[in-house]
Amino acid sequence: MPIQVTCPKCLKRFQVSDKFAGKTGPCPSCKNQIKVPEKGEEVKIHAPDDGAPKDRTGKSVLKPIKRQETDVTRKGLFITIGAIVAVVAVAVGLRISGGVPHWSVLAAMAVAIAPPLVWAGYKFVQDSELAPYVGSELRNRVLICGVLFAALWLLYAFIPSYLFDLESPSEMSFLYFGIIISVMLVMGAFVSVATFELEFPSGLAHAGLYFIATILLAVISGVTLATAAP
Structure with a gap:
């Protein structure tokens, strides 16, 4: 030898x-x-003993735990796309009909589109090192996060009248609108972090998806969110 x-x-x-x-x-x-x-x-170096039970050949009898993969399912994808298309269709219908939609309609749209966007966003920003939420636990967290996302629009609805003495939020300037949306985005990121145990940058992206989508829906519906006038 x-x-x-x-x-x-x-x-x-x-x-x-x-x-x-x-x-x-x-x-x-x-x-x-x-x-x-x-x-x-001769110095022989042996592999360290991990202390696990072994068979006659010296191989470990323990099997590694496989991480459960949760790819985007076809059913979930269809539901998400269907919900988004339905809400966009309503927004287009409101734009064609003319006039400014009632706040209750806008609130319903913000709530309706929240769960599919929250679910889709989580599938893309979830931490691959952690076991993902599935089943009823995922559904409950999606609903909670979606409702809280939609509730953050209350800041846009009420802050201008208290801080800027405006009769309508649409009268505020784009600068103030940007500040309020930034506050909503940061708060939404904390909601995502608390709900899905995400890192803050991932939570920011998760919340950003929802707020960008709802702003686009408002624009499609013919809603004026801010004005160029100071």
Whole structure:
């Protein structure tokens, strides 16, 4: 059986036949005279024992736990797309009919589109290192997060009248609108973090998807969210 030899000068590692055990010879790399160790002097490194039960061959009898994969299902994708298409269709219908939609209609649209957007967003930003939420637990968290997202629009509805003394939120400038939306976005990110245990950047992206979608729906519906006038 070959003997492992390491040259102390050039640190070259090589193997020699066990018949040269205890003899001296030149290193094949630097020609330095080195002594081949005796067979009993070899250092053998064994793999650490993990303490797990083993079979007769020394192999562990424990099987690794496989992480459950939760890809976007076809059913969930169809439901999400269907809900979004339905809400967009309502928004287009409101735009065609003319006039400004009643606030109750806008609130219903914000609530209706929240769950599918929350579900779809979670599927894309979930932490791959953690076991994902599934089943009823996922459904409950989606509903809670969706309702809280929609409730954040109350900030847009009431803050302008209290802080800026405006009769309607649409009278505020784009600057103030941007500030309020930024506050809503940050609060929404914290909602996502608390609901789905996401990292803050992922929570920000998760909430951003909802607010961007609802702003686009409002624009499609013909709602004026802000004005260029200061």
